[in-house]
Amino acid sequence: MKEVNLFNLALQNLRRKPYRSVAIGLCVAVMTGSLFVATIIMRGVQTSLSVGQARLGADLVVVPLGYESLAQEAFITGQPSAFYMSDQIEAQIAALPSVEKTSAQVFVQTLTNAKCCIGEFFLVGFDPESDFTISPWLSTHLKNKVLGSFDVIAGDRILLRAGDGATFYGTSFRVASVLEKTGMGIDRTIYVPMEGLRQMIADSNTLAEEPLTIAPEQISSVMVSVEPGADMIDVAESIEGSLADVNVFTASQLNQAVARQLQGVMGITFGVTATLWLMSLLLVGLIFSLIVNERQRELGLLRAMGAPRKAVFRLVMMEAGFLTGIGGVSGLVLSGVLLMGFSRLIQLRLRIPYLLPGLLEIIGVEVGLLVLALLTGALASLQPALSISRLEPYAAIRQGE
Amino acid sequence: MKKLNKWGVATAIVGLLIILTPVVFPVCQGLLELVNGKQVPMRCFWTARAEMIIGGLVVISGLLVAFARSEDARRRLNNQVVFLGLATILTPLYIIPTCMHPDMACNIATKPALIILGVVVTGLGLYGSFLPRPEIMPSGAK
Helix, strand or coil: CCCCCHHHHHHHHHHHCHHHHHHHHHHHHHHHHHHHHHHHHHHHHHHHHHHHHHHHCCCEEEEECCCHHHHHHHHHHCCCCCCCEECHHHHHHHCCCCEEEEEEEEEECCCCCCCCCCCCCEEEEECCCCCCCCHHHHHHHCCCCCCCCCEEEECCCCCCCCCCEEEECCEEEEEEEECCCCCCHHHHEEEEEHHHHHHHHHHHHHHCCCCCCCCCCEECEEEEEECCCCCHHHHHHHHHHHCCCEEEEEHHHHHHHHHHHHHHHHHHHHHHHHHHHHHHHHHHHHHHHHHHHHCHHHHHHHHHCCCCHHHHHHHHHHHHHHHHHHHHHHHHHHHHHHHHHHHHHHHHHHCCCCCCCCHHHHHHHHHHHHHHHHHHHHHHHHHHHHHHHHCCHHHHHHHHC | CCCCCHHHHHHHHHHHHHHHHHHHCCCCCCEEECCCCCEEECHHHHHHHHHHHHHHHHHHHHHHHHHCCCHHHHHHHHHHHHHHHHHHHHHHHHHCCCCCCCCCHHHHHHHHHHHHHHHHHHHHHHHHHHCCCCCCCCCCCC
16 A cells, blocks of 8 residues: 555545646646747757858848848848849949958859759859858868869758769769758858859850859859958948948848747747746636635645644645646657757748757756746645645634535 | 547547648658659658558557457557557658658658657557556455
8 A cells, every 4th residue: 555645645636636637737738838949949040040140251241232131031041042243343342441351152043953952952152262251161171171163062951961973054063061050041052162153154055954144244242341340330331322232231130130030920929828827827726726625624634633734735735736847847848849850840931040059958948947837836826725724624624514 | 338448549549640641741742753754753752651551550450459348459459559650650761761851841841740640659559568457356355
């Protein structure tokens, strides 16, 4: 026979009304689960943006007028985009005050007829001599090995690894290296040296199914690094003031673009979760008031048999703790499994950059939410537990009859 | 009327979810063109078909568990459920793997959903196989 102690007594009480216990547990599970998902997604977006911005390397990005949103979308999600402007713009920007470095890039939209890859990828031509975004990374990862004209750098989400061959628009390239995962559009981008890209464009007339119609003097964007101490917004305004047909955006504006995309979904999620938390608090409080009322006689007898006030108080609090604790753990485990399994689906549907935060951070969030679940139970059952523990045994037995 | 075994009913419901997974989360819709010009579905199409058959078998096994009278028959059927659960997990991973690219429809939704459901079926089967049996009391004992 099992020993009668508060722990076993609390468990038995919960088992006596399984449906009621499951309903409370489920409510807490949904609350902690949705809070966990919302928090991890938010942190995942922040992690991805900070890694991606560091990789972007540029303070400002200059694109043709009217293509700001499309370019931001390309940087955030890797959605292939193609827009062009004259390469004269780069020289004009470089001549402006407070501009330290500039580097032009050319975007090629689609690779649907490429032999190597399934799906659409974003091809970006960069000039290894002037580039300051990809080249610093290459100098540490390729140990200063010179990148040939037909050596490409692939993003992490592309099924190409170092040493693989790939044919784009009929021109053969070799993958020199694979960039680390960022969760941003860079992961779905292939960086091609400008000389190789121009050659590919020229040869596409004869080698590709669909020739590319990009003139040699056309570029898609100019990456700008401002001088130390200069104000980025001032430089951006000066570029837009001196050049008529361009838009400029800063790296921090990418954050704002993502925030705009997330605002609606996350607002609803947090709103629903806050409502659920309030509901859980009320539900647990209400149910425990009923339980205590219903069991007045039983708890009174427990007191009459010698159980101190503290024991009755602890019994009620323990029952609430078990329910909210088990519900919280179930919610965290289930939402964790769903989040891991469907993280890519969420990222693609919400069109957001996402990189799973570190394990320690995830554990920290889980512990925090579990404490919140337990606090909910403690807060909700505090009043009923106090009231029953204060009642004299005789009064409790009489009132409960 | 004899009470149905609730774990068997749960297994049948999860089996039904496996059948519905390729409907709710469709696999890649594109066709591959062979050198001879013939168009064939991508391999994840066959993964989905196989999973729907496995799901059907899980439903049947679950219902048999639910209606089985003897403990021994229920345990044997639950062993079968464990194997079907493992088949649900292994099919999109190794037996008929889904498409190669991680961003394709079959990989972002269908595969994780099937793996999660496969784990649930395996868990239900294992629970049914190793469920503690009520002790048989000698006649007259209280």
